[in-house]
Amino acid sequence: MELLEPTRDALHRLVVLDPGLWQVIGVSLRVSLIALAIVTPIAVAGGFILAMVRFPGRRLLILLVQSLLAFPTVVVGLLLYLLLSRRGPLGAMQWLFTQEAMIAGQVIIAFPVVCAFTLAAVQAADPRLHETARMLGASPLRAAFTLLGEVRFALVAAVLSGFGRVISEVGCALMVGGNIAGLTRNIPTAIALETSRGAFTEGIALGIVLMVIALVVNAVLVLAQGAGQGASSPRAARALWYRG
């Protein structure tokens, strides 16, 4: 059982707090969660504006955001590398091969995902909700939050998609992070390393660890959704009251 044993070993190390493994997991989580925290408000606002506000060039912007979903992460890494390189325009910041550079890369990678999904969610919402809220005297910001509150499940899915994209991303993290042990080595770059070392099973074990983390994060959010269901129902009822 060439596969089961390293997996069990990896999970065992996870439980008994192997410092090396937890450091790798910590880098992954820290970088991706900070990147998501930065990108979520901007991307949600961007998606909302793209969905609700008519302005010249809007369709072009939507096309651009949706095309960026397919942008290779390694190209994001390459562009960022050229910017942050000693000879690049931002070289003086000395960000290359730091977690800050990885966060910057993940912000760029996550933005189109969260933005495009928000756009789709808001477009799918009942337009009368926003109109009614405005008519009843809600400020534009208040009306926007009412609408976003109504589509919060889709928003959570948007953020989860962004999380899935950045937590598993390897191209950019390798380019600008450098896979330095204990500093910028996260789970995907550790998998890339294990593969290049020929330690295929360790690579798969790490992949399963990544899956478990994704599972836990998703489960937490699903549970939070469930809890939010009860707490927010008066608001939902009110929103539906507007609609009727």
Next chain:
Amino acid sequence: MRMYRGGQQDRWWKAQCAMAAMLSMVMVMAIAGAALAQSAMSTARPAPDQRVIRMATTTSTENSGLLGWLLPAFEQKTGYTVRVVSVGTGAALKLGVNGDVDVVLVHARVAEDQFIASGAGVDRRDVMYNDFMIAGPKSDPARVRVQAPGTRLTGTASGALKAITATQQRFVSRGDDSGTHQMELALWRLGGGLPKWPGYLSAGRGMGEVLAMANELQAYVLTDRGTWASMRSGLDLTVLVEGDPALSNPYGIILVSPVRHPHVNAKGARLLMDWLTSSEGQRRIGEFRVDGQTLFFPAARKGG
């Protein structure tokens, strides 16, 4: 109103169910993928084309252009096609262990001996050697360079590493079990072990990437001559130690055991091994130049 809330609850359950379905799908895919990967590693596959020789080798031989210089002559002479997979030494040997290639051309004596001792490989032959050197910032803050004016560098590799640690300078390590990394570890052992200091950066990446990193960070680095020669024009670094016998790096070619993996193209692989160690193959290795520099020195003839 109650009906509406019921509708919402319904939707919530649907979302839950969809989520659960998606998660279970992902799990099934992961397990299937893992099972597939394992079966691909161990079970038999269709008989390979006997006119094709599959060789796993290190990035240094492929990236330097050596194989592009050597192999066409062999292919023309014999009618065989050589398919090259260039990866780190660790991965190259692993491909051999799994029987995914017919022959491996690598440079890491300890790992090679293990490869043969475990029965995965047979018939190791010396092919050539190249050498490593230590490069670093031109300002040389650790004062690694030992050279009388106008002469060649005379410092030893382990002395240089000691100076780098003593001055707490940055050093980028391959950290990937490659031949170069194993050479580095051997040099640390020679100097009494690898000390821990914050400037030691274990990158776990290929030689080209590590040289680029050392350049960006103005750090010290152990590099093979081939990759250095192909990249030096873009690097703001300089060679500080070379020519130390401890930095010599022998390449061996090993046949993947046809006993363990009956589908291995042993006939073709032996032909390739014979040719590389023949006087013609050896001559061509010695003639290979990058930027006018000899990178690989023939080693098959004993004492030659």
